[in-house]
Amino acid sequence: MPEIAIVPAPRELTVGDGSWVSADPLAEAIRDVVENLGETEYRIDVTAEGARLAAGSEDALRHAETTYRQLLDAAEPAADGQVAVPVVQIADAPRFAWRGVMLDVARHFMPKDFVLKVIDVLALHRLNTLHFHLTDDQGWRVEIEAYPRLTEVGAWRTETMVGKMSHGQTEFTYDGTRHGGFYTKADLREIVAYAAERGITVVPEIDLPGHMQAAIAAYPELGNYPDQQLTVRQYWGISDDVLNVNDETVEFVRTVLREVLEIFPSQYVHLGGDECPTVQWRAAEEAQKRQADLGLDDAGQLQGWFTEQVATVLTEFDRRLVGWDEMVETDCPKDAVIMAWRSAERGEIAVKAGHQTVMTPCESVYFDYYQGDPATEPLAIGGFIPLEKVYDFEVIPAGLSDAEAALIVGAQCNVWTEYMEDPEQVGYMLLPRVSALAERAWGSPKVSYDEFLGRLRPHLARIEALGVNYRPLD
Known part of the structure; x- marks a missing residue:
C-alpha cells in the first residue's frame, strides 16, 4: 500500500x-460535529466497515476533511472499480490558534x-489566517470611497527600480513600466x-x-510637508515620508479604517507600526508643536500616541489591534497582539511585556529570503532560509516560563514582494517552504x-493540482 503522506502530519496517527x-470512500464516509471533542479537535476512524470523521466544530470538521482527502491518496485499487482505504485512527488538533501567511x-x-x-x-495545509498587507510606500491596494485618490493615484507607480537595492543607494535604474x-x-x-x-x-x-x-x-x-x-x-527601502500627527490625519485614518472594517469581519486588524522614521517629526513645526502640547520627551x-488615537475605531467595532514588534517600544495598548519579526528575541520581549504574540522571525520564516545558492536562484532580498531551516523552526523560544509561552498564539511566514513581480515568483518562494511552516x-x-521529505514528495502533486508554481526539491 502507498505510504500515508499527510501534510502537515496529524498529532496522532495509528495504522491498523x-x-x-x-x-x-469520499461520499460514503460519515461526518459528525460532536460535543465530546474540543472546538479544534477532530478524529478520523477508518475500520473494515467504513470511515467516520468526527469533530468539535465545523472548522475542525473542515480540517478532518482535508486530512481525510490526503489519506485517500494512500488507497489502492480493489475489485470492481473499488478502492481499499487503509485502516487508521487519527486524533488531531492544532497546537496554535494562529497559523498564517502574510x-x-x-x-x-x-x-x-x-x-x-x-x-x-x-x-x-490547514492554515487559518491570511494576513493581507494592502498598503505601503509603493502602492495602495484597497478601494476607499471617501478618498478616491488613494487608488486613482496611490495604486500606481510610474516605474520600478531594476536589480538589487543596496544599503544607502540613492541612484537607480528603472524599468520604464507603469x-x-x-x-x-x-x-x-x-x-x-x-x-x-475554507475556514x-x-x-x-x-x-x-x-x-x-x-x-x-x-x-x-497627510504628510509633514x-x-x-x-x-x-518607485524603489524599495524605508521612506522618511510618514503621516503627520494632526487631527485631520487622525480622522483620515479613522475614516479609512471604518470602511476597511465594513469589508473584513476579522477580529484582528493589523495597523503596521514598523520602520517609522522620526526625522520629519523632529523637524516639522506642526509635529513639534504636537509633541510639546502632549508633553512628550521624544x-x-x-x-504610540497616534496609534492610540486611530485605534479607537477598532474599539468601536469590537476588534483587536495587531502590530509589528516595534509597537512594544511605543507604549501601545496592552491588549495589542504583537508580530515578532525582527528576531525570535523580539517575541520574548513582547510576551514578557504581557502581549499575545505571533512568531514570524525574519531569520526563520521570511520567505523573500533565498532558499538556495544566489548564483542559481532568482533575485531575492538576501538572507538564506532553505526548506530544512523552516522545518527546524521552533515557534516557542527556549527559556520562557509556562505563562509566557502561553502568550505565543501562533506563527506565520511573511512573503514580501519587492523582488517577486508575478504569481509565478510568489509561488516559487512560498512553496514548498509553507509546507514546513504548516508542520510547525x-x-x-x-x-x-527525511521523514518530512518522504511525505512532502507526493504532497507536491496536490500543490501542482492547485495550479500554483513551486520550487522543486533539491
Missing part, C-alpha cells in the same frame, strides 16, 4: 491491519484570482467570503504611520527532516 473497501500585495500587486489560489494553499492595481470592495468581499468558506480569516493590514508614501502622494496634506508633491515610491513617542504551526510530530 487491513483496509476498508469502498466504491466511493502576503504583500503593495510592492507588487497580485491579481485577485491568484489571491484565491493562495487561500487554497492555506486550506490544503505598475499597479487595486482591489475593489467587491473584490475584497469575494476574497473574504472565499476564505471563510480562513483574512486579516487586513493598513501599515501606519510609516510606509505611507503612496497615501501622501495621493493626499499631500503638505506643499511638497510626492510620487508613489518625537518617537508620537507614534500545527504542532506536527517532529520525527526527522
Whole structure:
C-alpha cells in the first residue's frame, strides 16, 4: 500500500491491519460535529466497515476533511472499480490558534484570482489566517470611497527600480513600466467570503504611520510637508515620508479604517507600526508643536500616541489591534497582539511585556529570503532560509516560563514582494517552504527532516493540482 503522506502530519496517527473497501470512500464516509471533542479537535476512524470523521466544530470538521482527502491518496485499487482505504485512527488538533501567511500585495500587486489560489494553499495545509498587507510606500491596494485618490493615484507607480537595492543607494535604474492595481470592495468581499468558506480569516493590514508614501502622494496634506508633491515610491527601502500627527490625519485614518472594517469581519486588524522614521517629526513645526502640547520627551513617542488615537475605531467595532514588534517600544495598548519579526528575541520581549504574540522571525520564516545558492536562484532580498531551516523552526523560544509561552498564539511566514513581480515568483518562494511552516504551526510530530521529505514528495502533486508554481526539491 502507498505510504500515508499527510501534510502537515496529524498529532496522532495509528495504522491498523487491513483496509476498508469502498466504491466511493469520499461520499460514503460519515461526518459528525460532536460535543465530546474540543472546538479544534477532530478524529478520523477508518475500520473494515467504513470511515467516520468526527469533530468539535465545523472548522475542525473542515480540517478532518482535508486530512481525510490526503489519506485517500494512500488507497489502492480493489475489485470492481473499488478502492481499499487503509485502516487508521487519527486524533488531531492544532497546537496554535494562529497559523498564517502574510502576503504583500503593495510592492507588487497580485491579481485577485491568484489571491484565491493562495487561500487554497492555506486550506490544503490547514492554515487559518491570511494576513493581507494592502498598503505601503509603493502602492495602495484597497478601494476607499471617501478618498478616491488613494487608488486613482496611490495604486500606481510610474516605474520600478531594476536589480538589487543596496544599503544607502540613492541612484537607480528603472524599468520604464507603469505598475499597479487595486482591489475593489467587491473584490475584497469575494476574497473574504472565499476564505471563510475554507475556514480562513483574512486579516487586513493598513501599515501606519510609516510606509505611507503612496497615501501622501495621493493626499499631500497627510504628510509633514503638505506643499511638497510626492510620487508613489518607485524603489524599495524605508521612506522618511510618514503621516503627520494632526487631527485631520487622525480622522483620515479613522475614516479609512471604518470602511476597511465594513469589508473584513476579522477580529484582528493589523495597523503596521514598523520602520517609522522620526526625522520629519523632529523637524516639522506642526509635529513639534504636537509633541510639546502632549508633553512628550521624544518625537518617537508620537507614534504610540497616534496609534492610540486611530485605534479607537477598532474599539468601536469590537476588534483587536495587531502590530509589528516595534509597537512594544511605543507604549501601545496592552491588549495589542504583537508580530515578532525582527528576531525570535523580539517575541520574548513582547510576551514578557504581557502581549499575545505571533512568531514570524525574519531569520526563520521570511520567505523573500533565498532558499538556495544566489548564483542559481532568482533575485531575492538576501538572507538564506532553505526548506530544512523552516522545518527546524521552533515557534516557542527556549527559556520562557509556562505563562509566557502561553502568550505565543501562533506563527506565520511573511512573503514580501519587492523582488517577486508575478504569481509565478510568489509561488516559487512560498512553496514548498509553507509546507514546513504548516508542520510547525500545527504542532506536527517532529520525527526527522527525511521523514518530512518522504511525505512532502507526493504532497507536491496536490500543490501542482492547485495550479500554483513551486520550487522543486533539491
